[in-house]
Amino acid sequence: MSKSVIVVGTGNAALCAALAALESGARVTLLEKADKSLSGGNTKYTAGAMRFAYDGADDLLPLLRNPEDPRVKRADFGSYTTEKFANDLLGFNDGRPLSEEQEALVHQSGATLRWLASHGVKFEPIYSRQSFEKDGRHVFWGGLTLAAENEGVGLFDMELAAVERLGGTVRYSSAVTGLVTDAGRVCGVQIGQERLLADAVILACGGFEANGALRVKHMGENWEAAKVRGTPHNTGDGLLMALELGAADYGLYSGCHATPMDLHMADFGNLDLPPGERKNYRKISYFLGVMLNAHGARFVDEGANFRNYTYAQYGAAILEQPGQFA
Ligand SMILES: Cc1cc2nc3c(=O)[nH]c(=O)nc-3n(C[C@H](O)[C@H](O)[C@H](O)COP(=O)(O)OP(=O)(O)OC[C@H]3O[C@@H](n4cnc5c(N)ncnc54)[C@H](O)[C@@H]3O)c2cc1C
Incomplete structure (x- = not known):
């Protein structure tokens, strides 16, 4: 009898984990918190660029x-x-x-x-x-030479098609709310009142960037005001569930990729924009000029390096400025 595997999430990590499990003969169910339109997490919002x-x-x-x-x-x-x-x-x-x-x-x-x-x-x-x-x-x-065909949505579509070809199935609108254990070993998940058992559970349900309270806890007060360029669904659920069972803290909670973004964008990204325009919320032309804070002062070296090597840090630098804008 083949092993059963539950994968929590349907982003790049989840779909790759599902593919690997299916390849080795497991029966795989992916559980996704979002409805079908917002499935795929941050993966769908990306340019699909692959380093x-x-x-x-x-x-x-x-x-x-x-x-x-x-x-x-x-x-x-x-x-x-x-x-x-x-x-x-x-x-x-x-x-x-x-x-x-x-x-x-x-x-x-x-x-x-x-x-x-x-x-x-x-x-x-x-x-x-x-x-x-x-x-x-x-x-x-x-x-950074190649990107998935049709950017992040394409990456998601192609990976999902591969998973489905090998027999994997997805349940949408199925937020995992807890892990089920037996003698200290994880043997399934809770989806509200429903309990689903499996031989293995893989948590691939994103980080905590869409959870303002966790941002403040791990990264500091500045991060309350940060906007999220991707899904509203990555609220750290998997991390919290694992930590609650005694999993060890690991990784760099206090650091992240944070990009200068439009002050007036909504709190989360917008998948309704066409792929090429989804990135329009980014404000990354700073290397062509100077960035000034509310006091008219510069606060970073805009030309320290090619933009690719600075833009993921300069979002944090802006959050440190008075009024948190530039
Ligand atoms: C705008 C933007 C552009 C980016 N561009 C690039 C790029 O070009 N190249 C690159 O390499 N990286 C890029 N990134 C980073 C990239 O998106 C992430 O590194 C990648 O998506 C992480 O994959 P993941 O599967 O771990 O998480 P995600 O793709 O975010 O997937 C997590 C999934 O888990 C689901 N989930 C959350 N909680 C639960 C729960 N309780 N139960 C069930 N499901 C749950 C979410 O709904 C989501 O579908 C970009 C990110 C953003 C936001």
Whole structure:
């Protein structure tokens, strides 16, 4: 009898976990808090951009939906070696060495993309943001070379299709509210009053960024006012459930990727905007000028590096300013 696996969530992590479990012969049910339209979590809001190590064009061609695109022949993809990837990550580590997870990311990212491609998840070069034209060629830079076809929604659609092809099923509007244990071992989940048992439970239900109280608790008062660029559903449920059972705290709760965003955007992202426009809430042209706070003072070096290397930090810098805007 095959093992049964419950996966909580339907974002990239959940769908990849489900695929891996299905590949090894398990029966898999994914449980999603959101209704069908908001399933897929933050994954759907992304550009689907994939940072992974590769040695050259030969590593990329098998990942492309359309390797025959004439632009591919005129592209100079360069390379993004494991050494370069590791160095880029170290630049964000405040002096800490790479963690075990970062090492795995660096060394297994290429193989993971090939594994996804083997399940029909395909990618395309990010011509618009990550390349420039020189002597008739598209020259790529910065290690962020491919994105999922049709961005995050495409990533979700292709992964979900792969999961369903292998027999996985999804239940929407099914928020997991607790873990069921037997002799100290997790053996299922609670969905309100309903109890669902399984041989294994995988929590892949996001972080706590959409939970204002947890943001303040772990990151400080400044973060009350932060807006969330993605789903309203990532309220830390999985983390809280695991911690309640005695799981060890692990990871960097006080740090995050935080981008300068429109002061007047809604509290959460908006999937109703077309994919290319979903990013319009971002305010990331600061490197072309200066950013001033309410006192008319600059507070970061706007040109410290290429925007790709600064924008995820400058959201936090803005939250530290008087009135929390710039
Ligand atoms: C606007 C934006 C752009 C981004 N762009 C990129 C990019 O281009 N490239 C990149 O690599 N990363 C990007 N990211 C980061 C990326 O979205 C996340 O790293 C990734 O989605 C995390 O995947 P996940 O599966 O862990 O979480 P999610 O994709 O957020 O999935 C979590 C899921 O769990 C569900 N859930 C929550 N609680 C429960 C519960 N109690 N019961 C059941 N289900 C529950 C949620 O509804 C959701 O569907 C971006 C993020 C945002 C917000």
